[in-house]
Amino acid sequence: xxxxxxxxxxxxxxxxxxxxxxxxxxxxxxxxxxxxxxxxxxxxxxxxxxxxxxxxxxxxxxxxxxxxxxxxxxxxxxxxxxxxxxxxxxxxxxxxxxxx
Numbered sequence: 001x002x003x004x005x006x007x008x009x010x011x012x013x014x015x016x017x018x019x020x021x022x023x024x025x026x027x028x029x030x031x032x033x034x035x036x037x038x039x040x041x042x043x044x045x046x047x048x049x050x051x052x053x054x055x056x057x058x059x060x061x062x063x064x065x066x067x068x069x070x071x072x073x074x075x076x077x078x079x080x081x082x083x084x085x086x087x088x089x090x091x092x093x094x095x096x097x098x099x100x
Contacts, residue, residue: 004048004049004051004052007044007045007047007048008045008048010044011041011042011044011045011048012041014037014038014040014041014044015037015038015041015042017034017037018034018035018036018037018038018041019034019038020034021033021034021037022034022035022038026091026092026093027090027091027092028080028083028090028091028092028095029080029090031092032076032077032080035072036069036073039065039069042065043062043065043066046058046059046061046062046065047059047062083095
């Protein structure tokens with residue numbers, strides 16, 4: 001049996017890597033992948049907590065998070081492709097679409 005603290009620790013490390021990727025990187029695709037890493041870290045924590053409590057609530061929450069992540073991936077990648085076609089860059093510093 002693997003202790004729950006290992007799963008929670010791995011989840012925290014993955015979440016920290018995702019936060020660092022969002023804050024430090026300027027490429028939109030890398031930022032997008034970092035958000036996905038954070039979602040997977042939360043999924044791992046949900047499954048570990050569900051296993052600890054002996055219920056299926058963690059797996060049910062993971063199912064909903066994965067559904068939202070799939071929709072986010074489809075819409076997010078479509079927006080990234082549209083921005084790249086218009087601006088020919090995926091650098092977040094060079095994208096100022098909301099400015100006049």
